[in-house]
Amino acid sequence: MAFAERLTRLRERKGLTQEDLAKKLNISRSALSLWEIGKREPNFETTTKIADFFGVSVDYLLGRTDDPRSLKEKVFDPTYEPTEVDLEELLQIANIRFMGEKLAKQDKDKLLQIAKILWEERRKIKQEEGD
Incomplete structure (x- = not known):
């Protein structure tokens, strides 16, 4: 349920309606609605697109971390001391x-x-x- 809640919260913080966000992501409003109520989940490619749009990590969207910063932001933050860095994700974005x-x-x-x-x-x- 973390994904549904976080997606809704991120959308609302940006002051976007479901229709607005659906257009920006090139998806249907009904698909977005189902994601926000937790009935469905987007595929990996779309999840990545959503994370990029909001400037958060996929792990944050999925509830695997409470730190919304992307790995890229963390890696270049001199104060960040990673406990874990996913090599696969690092190789994809770096x-x-x-x-x-x-x-x-x-x-x-x-x-x-x-x-x-x-x-x-x-x-x-x-x-x-x-x-």
């Missing part, structure tokens, strides 16, 4: 450079694959140490 060149999407995808391999190896080591 303009990461290596040796002066911007990483292409396929390079970011490869980095994520490598990270998953390392993560799995670490998990196996922890299991072996626990046995």
Whole structure:
């Protein structure tokens, strides 16, 4: 229910009607209405579009954090001390450079694959140490 409540609150804070927001997001008002009453939820692409429109993180919209700032805002805030940073989200939004060149999407995808391999190896080591 966090998504429905947060979406409604964000819309109202901007002084938008459901019709106004639906037009800005290029969706139907009825779809927005169903999201706000918790009967339906948008797909990931639309959820990301909503988060971008309001300048909040997807995690905030979904109720996974109470900090509405996007990861991008947090990363560049010198006072922010992250407890967790989602590598997948960071790779999607950051303009990461290596040796002066911007990483292409396929390079970011490869980095994520490598990270998953390392993560799995670490998990196996922890299991072996626990046995």
